[in-house]
Amino acid sequence: MNRAKNKVAEIIFFNATRVSVTLVLVALLAIFVSLLYKAYPAFSEFGFGFITSSAWDTNKGEFGALSSIYGTVVSTFIAMLLATPVAIGIAIFLTQIAPHKIRNFFSINIELLAAIPSIVYGMWGFIYFVPLVRDVFGGTGFGLLTGGMVLAVMILPFIASVSRDAMATTPEILKESAYALGATRFDTIKDVVFPYAKSGIIGSVILALGRAFGETMAVAFLIGGISKLPESITDPATSIPVALATQFGEAMGNEIYESSLFYLALILFVISFASIAVAKFVFLRRRDTK
Amino acid sequence: MNKQTLQKMARKRVMIDNLVKFVSITFTVFGLCFLFWIIATVIVKGMAGFSLSLFTDVSAFGGLGNAFLGQLQLVGVACIVGIPVGLLAGTYISEYGTNQKTLNFIRNISDIMMSTPSIVIGAFAYALLVRPFNSYSGWAGSFALAIMMIPVILKTTDDMLALVPKTLREASFALGATKFKCITSVVFRAAKNGLLTGVILSIARVAGETAPLLFTSSNSNFFSFDMSSAVPSLTVSIYDFSQLPDESLNAVAWAGALVLAVFVLGVNILGRFLIRK
Numbered sequence: 394m395n396r397a398k399n400k401v402a403e404i405i406f407f408n409a410t411r412v413s414v415t416l417v418l419v420a421l422l423a424i425f426v427s428l429l430y431k432a433y434p435a436f437s438e439f440g441f442g443f444i445t446s447s448a449w450d451t452n453k454g455e456f457g458a459l460s461s462i463y464g465t466v467v468s469t470f471i472a473m474l475l476a477t478p479v480a481i482g483i484a485i486f487l488t489q490i491a492p493h494k495i496r497n498f499f500s501i502n503i504e505l506l507a508a509i510p511s512i513v514y515g516m517w518g519f520i521y522f523v524p525l526v527r528d529v530f531g532g533t534g535f536g537l538l539t540g541g542m543v544l545a546v547m548i549l550p551f552i553a554s555v556s557r558d559a560m561a562t563t564p565e566i567l568k569e570s571a572y573a574l575g576a577t578r579f580d581t582i583k584d585v586v587f588p589y590a591k592s593g594i595i596g597s598v599i600l601a602l603g604r605a606f607g608e609t610m611a612v613a614f615l616i617g618g619i620s621k622l623p624e625s626i627t628d629p630a631t632s633i634p635v636a637l638a639t640q641f642g643e644a645m646g647n648e649i650y651e652s653s654l655f656y657l658a659l660i661l662f663v664i665s666f667a668s669i670a671v672a673k674f675v676f677l678r679r680r681d682t683k
Numbered sequence: 684m685n686k687q688t689l690q691k692m693a694r695k696r697v698m699i700d701n702l703v704k705f706v707s708i709t710f711t712v713f714g715l716c717f718l719f720w721i722i723a724t725v726i727v728k729g730m731a732g733f734s735l736s737l738f739t740d741v742s743a744f745g746g747l748g749n750a751f752l753g754q755l756q757l758v759g760v761a762c763i764v765g766i767p768v769g770l771l772a773g774t775y776i777s778e779y780g781t782n783q784k785t786l787n788f789i790r791n792i793s794d795i796m797m798s799t800p801s802i803v804i805g806a807f808a809y810a811l812l813v814r815p816f817n818s819y820s821g822w823a824g825s826f827a828l829a830i831m832m833i834p835v836i837l838k839t840t841d842d843m844l845a846l847v848p849k850t851l852r853e854a855s856f857a858l859g860a861t862k863f864k865c866i867t868s869v870v871f872r873a874a875k876n877g878l879l880t881g882v883i884l885s886i887a888r889v890a891g892e893t894a895p896l897l898f899t900s901s902n903s904n905f906f907s908f909d910m911s912s913a914v915p916s917l918t919v920s921i922y923d924f925s926q927l928p929d930e931s932l933n934a935v936a937w938a939g940a941l942v943l944a945v946f947v948l949g950v951n952i953l954g955r956f957l958i959r960k
Contacts, residue, residue: 399861399863399864400861402863403861403862403863406863406866406867407779407862407863409767409771410771410772410774410775410778410779411775411779412771413767413768413769413770413771413772413775414771414772414775414776414780414789416768416772416833417768417772417789417792417793417796417833417834417837418789418792420796420830420833421792421795421796421799423807423811424799424803424804424807427807427810427811428803428806428807428810430810431806431810478710479710479713479714480710480714482706482707482709482710482711483707483710483711483714485703485707486707486708486710486711487711489707490704490707490708491711499711499715501955502715502718503711503714503715503718504951505718505948505951505952506714506717506718506721508887508947508948508951509718509721509722509891509944509947509948510890510891510892510893510918510940510943510944510947511891511893511894512891512893512918512921512922512940512943513721513725513891513940513943513944514721516921516925516936516937516940517720517721517724517725519925520724520728521724546717549714549717550714553714577696577697577699577700578700578703578704579696579699579700579703579704580696580700582703600798603798604798606800607799607800607801607802607803608800609800609801609802609893609894610893610894610922613922614925634800634802634894637802637805637806638802638894638897638898641806641809641897641898642897642898642901645813645814645817645898646817651814654806655806655810658802658803658806661800661802661803662799662800662803665798665799665800665803666795666799669794669795669798670795673791673794673795674791
């Protein structure tokens with residue numbers, strides 16, 4: 394009797410796990426298919442010209458992705474430029490320089506920086522960075538530069554912790570050999586740790602890139618939200634996530650408008666998918682444990 | 684090479700070494716400064732707008748009571764769907780799956796889902812659950828949050844179950860346990876803290892999300908228990924309030940941000956503590 398009950402439980406449990414795994418696969422496929430389906434009207438109207446057109450006039454029904462793609466790419470580029478060297482410096486400190494006792498303390502604190510909700514980053518950037526950029530560079534203070542700077546702070550802990558993990562895998566014996574040959578700490582970092590962790594570090598940077606591309610709230614507070622090609626990095630601009638966040642509400646019911654937004658979402662999905670795929674399959678492959 | 688040039692070279696190397704050390708320490712301090720700066724800002728600005736009416740008043744009267752309750756509903760429903768699916772899928776990968784290629788494929792799919800921009804997941808929920816019914820809904824918001832929770836839980840479950848020693852499983856099999864019994868009463872029990880950590884971290888992750896809620900659950904200025912219409916949430920209310928040109932409402936937004944940050948950071952610290960135990 395009990396055995397039969399167990400058998401039923403076993404079958405139910407096993408199938409529940411199988412269904413759950415299938416759901417995960419179906420979900421990703423469904424995201425892609427639904428974006429494709431919803432973007433189709435805009436695609437058939439504008440084709441690939443959508444990507445190279447910067448027209449965005451919701452009243453005239455003209456839509457083009459260029460200004461938001463430009464904003465996404467440039468703000469991300471600024472963020473990467475500022476964050477990468479600092480993050481790698483932090484990773485070096487955490488793995489090579491900090492005494493063992495304080496490593497953990499610093500690591501946890503840096504990682505907590507990544508846990509802060511992005512809306513808080515946006516509000517914080519809004520009160521400190523908008524006036525700062527306005528005073529130093531002129532303009533309104535809203536724009537790609539401000540967005541990029543706050544994005545840099547957001548992705549900093551991310552690059553730092555992934556490259557730290559990569560650097561931490563360097564076998565002690567390799568480092569000891571370098572020291573035994575008279576290398577300084579910097580020589581060891583440059584010629585032993587970096588080459589060993591290189592692919593992990595590049596992988597972390599690409600993953601962060603994907604993350605910065607998709608960041609919405611922090612940028613929404615700072616970029617200005619103007620769907621026009623900016624002339625300089627201090628001009629108000631927009632990005633794909635910001636355009637989606639702020640315009641889905643008003644687009645509801647207007648088919649071509651809505652579909653254009655889905656087209657944007659599809660572009661964003663493809664960009665982030667590609668960056669994750671490159672990071673994972675080219676740079677962050679699991680090392681063979683041999 | 685004479686002794687002098689050698690000494691010079693050595694000195695130069697030591698100098699570069701010290702410089703690198705200095706720079707990396709400076710960068711770390713710099714990074715931590717931002718953390719403290721943000722936290723200090725949230726505390727100072729948040730305390731200024733903090734009062735009891737924050738929790739009792741609804742948005743329409745300048746409080747966040749409805750937003751807290753709405754957030755609880757949204758995250759709660761997301762948990763009901765996300766936690767079991769994530770745990771079960773992770774269990775399949777770790778315990779039942781046999782084909783390594785397929786399993787790695789699933790792991791990669793899940794990682795891709797984890798890194799998909801939350802706004803894209805919001806757009807998906809909008810296409811699937813908002814547009815067809817022509818109405819914002821709490822269900823759509825919860826659905827988007829659940830999709831974001833699943834890969835986080837899947838990953839930690841997979842990792843944590845892998846840490847359970849094989850001998851423990853063999854021992855339970857030797858005593859005549861079935862696979863189901865072994866997983867539920869031995870493996871799960873051994874990995875309990877790790878699994879809990881995954882769940883907690885996934886809740887922390889979605890609790891701070893704003894983007895996918897903007898056009899799925901949207902917002903409402905009053906209490907709403909009807910998940911098939913707009914449901915207020917803390918994050919969207921903070922966003923709305925901080926955008927308004929009204930200083931007292933901005934202060935309420937900061938007070939909300941304080942509560943949110945304390946919750947998210949607290950939960951993260953709790954998760955780390957549990958995983959070490």
